[in-house]
Amino acid sequence: MYIALKRWWIRLYASYVAFRHRSMLAVIRHVVADKYLRGEGIEIGALHNPLIVPKHARVRYVDKWPTSYLKEHYPELRTRKLVPVDIVADGETLDTVCDASLDFVIANHFIEHCKNSLKTLEQMFRVLRPGGILFVSLPDKRFTFDVNRQTTQIDHLLKDYADGPEWSMREHAEEWVTKVLEVKDSAEAERQVKQLSEAFDDTTMHFHAWTQDEILEIILALKRQLRLNFETELFFRNGDFEVIFVLRKTA
Numbered sequence: 001m002y003i004a005l006k007r008w009w010i011r012l013y014a015s016y017v018a019f020r021h022r023s024m025l026a027v028i029r030h031v032v033a034d035k036y037l038r039g040e041g042i043e044i045g046a047l048h049n050p051l052i053v054p055k056h057a058r059v060r061y062v063d064k065w066p067t068s069y070l071k072e073h074y075p076e077l078r079t080r081k082l083v084p085v086d087i088v089a090d091g092e093t094l095d096t097v098c099d100a101s102l103d104f105v106i107a108n109h110f111i112e113h114c115k116n117s118l119k120t121l122e123q124m125f126r127v128l129r130p131g132g133i134l135f136v137s138l139p140d141k142r143f144t145f146d147v148n149r150q151t152t153q154i155d156h157l158l159k160d161y162a163d164g165p166e167w168s169m170r171e172h173a174e175e176w177v178t179k180v181l182e183v184k185d186s187a188e189a190e191r192q193v194k195q196l197s198e199a200f201d202d203t204t205m206h207f208h209a210w211t212q213d214e215i216l217e218i219i220l221a222l223k224r225q226l227r228l229n230f231e232t233e234l235f236f237r238n239g240d241f242e243v244i245f246v247l248r249k250t251a
Helices: 002-036 067-073 117-126 154-163 165-180 186-197 212-224
Strands: 039-044 057-063 102-108 128-139 230-238 242-249
Touching: 002 102, 002 128, 002 230, 002 242, 057 102, 117 128, 117 154, 117 212, 128 230, 154 165, 154 212, 165 186, 212 230, 212 242
Parallel strands: 039 057, 039 102, 102 128
Antiparallel strands: 128 242, 230 242
């Protein structure tokens, strides 16, 4: 009885610590948002966890599918309250969003899901007005289920940008199946890799995985290789879990 009670308290305390940790991450995100976000903007892929924005910021939510379909696509979120999708658009291209029309773009834990990460960030800058803010957070792979994956190097991202991401799609699928899902049986692994390869547009896997250093290299590549005009307002490690960076578009 004592051992069972002790184990229950340990699980309860672990849940409490995890809740406090997630809460602190959200609080810090909110503090950063309160400092930088003004006017009208969008958040991409918010689902059930939208960024808390200040009262002087008006945000619309962008996703590839309408809310009703998202609940089918993410069965694990059926009991959670999803934000209403205001703009149906591919978050990687923002194809239905006009150039220089927004004061801010928010993308939390979204870029790692993108097949062509640099091109996606370029499109986010496209829709920002001069002076507009790009608010991005990315997970550090060392503290997520991506821990056993290879770190995506900047040369890989630049090749995706120049040649398109199709060249590495199977490689990403194999790594996801063997390193994240940890499928050991070779026949089953091949079946899942093939299934993923045939449905890349619908998958929610992480195509890329980074540590803090590689995330910094992404920002440098946006400026040096893609020649985007911006100032780095903030580069901040939010606990162990993620890195937040805030970029301001310049004329």
